[in-house]
Amino acid sequence: MKKKLSLYEATAIGLGNIIGAGIFVMAGSTIYLAGPAALISFIITGLLAMSIGLNSAELASKYPESEGGVYSFAKLTMGDTLGFLVGWMRMISYSVSGAATALGFASYLQIQSYTLIIAGLLILVLGGLYLAGLKLVSEVESVLVGLNVLGLVLFIVFALISGRFNTLHFTPIAPHGLYGIFTASSLAFFAYSGFNTIATLTPDVENGEKTVPKAIVLSLAITSVLYIMVVFSMLYLLPWQIYGQQANPLSFALQKAKAPFLLILAVSATAIIATLTVTMSTIIATVRTLKQMAEDNLIPSKLGRKESIATLLVISMMVSSLGLGNVEVIGLVSNFGTIFSYLTTALAVVISRRRGIMGSFKAPLYPFLQILSILLSLLVIGTLGEESLVLGVVSLLVGLIIHVIHVEINVVEKGKRLNPHGRIQNE
Template sequence: MKRKLNLLEATAIGLGNIIGAGIFVMAGSIIYLAGPGALLSFIITGLLAMSIGLNSAELASKFPNTEGGVYSFAKLTMGDTVGFLVGWMRMISYSISGAATALGFASYLPFPSLDYVIAGVLIIVLGLIYLAGLKLASEIETTLVIINIIGLVSFISFSLLVGKFTPSHFTPIAPHGIQGILSGASLAFFAYSGFNTIATLTPDVEDGERKVPKAIILSLIITSILYILVVFSMLYVLPWQVYGTQGNPLSFALQEIHAPTYVVILISSTAVIATVTVTLSTIIATVRTLKQMAEDNLIPRRFSKDLLSSVVVLGIMISSLGLGNVEVIGLVSNFGTVFSYITTATAVIISRRRGMYGKFSAPAYPALQTISVILSLVVIISLGKESLMLGAVSLIVGLLLHEVHVQINVIEKGKRLSPHGKLE
């Protein structure tokens, strides 16, 4: 009988999927969009992530035997069609975000002409690690996440020690207006989306109904504190105007202030590790969502096998590398992520009205759920035309695929019926 994950290992998988994309890859792009207001962007997004995390924690305690996370919560409370759309959008957004972090990994290596090749190879290797077993993946994540946190703390400490507070680095607070802050928040949400990976692990965690909610909340508290401190440190050492869409913003900042080579190597190495952990966690969440959809017969059942579902997910991730730089990939990915989180708040409301309670309940009901939906809509609206258009197309394609699958099931069921209307 396989040993289940403990609280530390579950939290580590969540941290592994959060720490990496947001700071080591996206931080420069967020400052580029929001200026010093990037601090507010991360605070806004942190509050949104915490509200969604509390909703996910409650649902994980109510539905402890599902592997689909947000997808399963939507299906069990709102039916197959909504469930399919959530699962479909999650699969797309997870896959695209995996491509962004893999590209971030490649950006930290000294082979710029091979970025896309390196990112593709990383995706394949991590897919093979997942196929080797979830326990192995979680053990790798636990070790690497500790290194990631040490790296971020080192960056913060070094920046505050060698830097000097300069008011112009933090003014004007909103050079691009409120829209810039909201755009930054929309991109920053990419950094927090990984906490939902923990919700897909409930069946594989010891006392999952109690420990998964704790793991979700712990991972969000730790990352929110680190994120805000890192962005503050980046602004502390350099004016906001110098940051752009670099895939390696922390090492870029250190190189600009002529930090010792060993410091740059330390942070760059940590960044490489962080992008590895987040890509691995993304693969875990995407494959498990796809498998659960197959087991629920919302897609062909053949996809319930680890090998086939992994091949599909890895293929989408590698194809997504063609979208371009990390900022574009991140914004496109966020549409599906935020869309699915709107349904999470709704699922909490529906399940409570049905009298369903688990071992954890989100506080401040229903105000928290209302705030969660409103903030999610603000983030979606702020994503930009390209992301909104691709998101809308993805939803329409998802609806068509679902309808085709439903009709195929009806036809196959009809073929199994005898002329007297009984199954043969």
């Protein structure tokens, strides 16, 4: 019997997926979009992430045997069609976000001519590591996440000691208005989205229905504090106008501030580790979602029959996503699927409570927390940008068509089994 994960290991995997995608890769782009109000953007996104996290924590305690995270929650409460669409969008957003963090890894190595090749090789190597075993991955990430947190703390301490408060760094507070704040919030959400990985681990966590909710809340609380402090430190260190669409914003900030070489090296190394852990955690969540969908017969069952087949398919999707472009475009495209799927967690909580399904954890402030979650999700989706919205809607329509075709094929095959003479009976 395989040993199950502890609270620390489950939290480490969640932190491994959260820390890295946002701060080490996206922080500069959020300041570029919102100016000093990026701080407000991260606070708004932190509230949204925590509301969704509390919903997911309640649902994980109610459905502890499901491996699909938000996909499973949607299917179990709202049916196959919406469940498929959530799973479909999760797989797309996971694949795209995995590509983004792999690109961040390659960018921090500063070997520009080979960025795509390095990112692709990273995805292949980490896919192989996952096949070596989930327990091994959790032990590796437990160590690496500690280094990630240490790197962020070093950056914060250096910025606060060597910088000095300058009003020009923080004015005008919102140069691009409310639209800039909420657009940056949309991008910043990319930084928080990894907590769903913890929900997919529930069957493999010791006392999962109680431990997983704790791990979700703990990982979000730690990252929210770190994120806001890092963004403040970036603004404290340099004027907001300097930041742009760099894929390595923390190293960029330290270089501009003429920080000691060893510190730049340490933070860059930490960033590389962070992008490794988040890419690894993304692969875990994608494979487990795909497997659960296959077990539920919402996609061909052979795709989830073997771990190697599911992992190979996920790796292929992530490598293909590298062609989308820079990290900001990738992040916004990924976020449509992420926020769409997370929006359903509030509805799932309401439906499950109305059905009298109770777990060991209850999200507080019901139903106000769920209403807040839905409103903030819709607000963030509305500011993702035309490109992201168009691609998102097209992805939903394509997913719906695939689902309808798959259902019809299942009906035909079932009819043939019931009537071996080839006359398909009406059902």
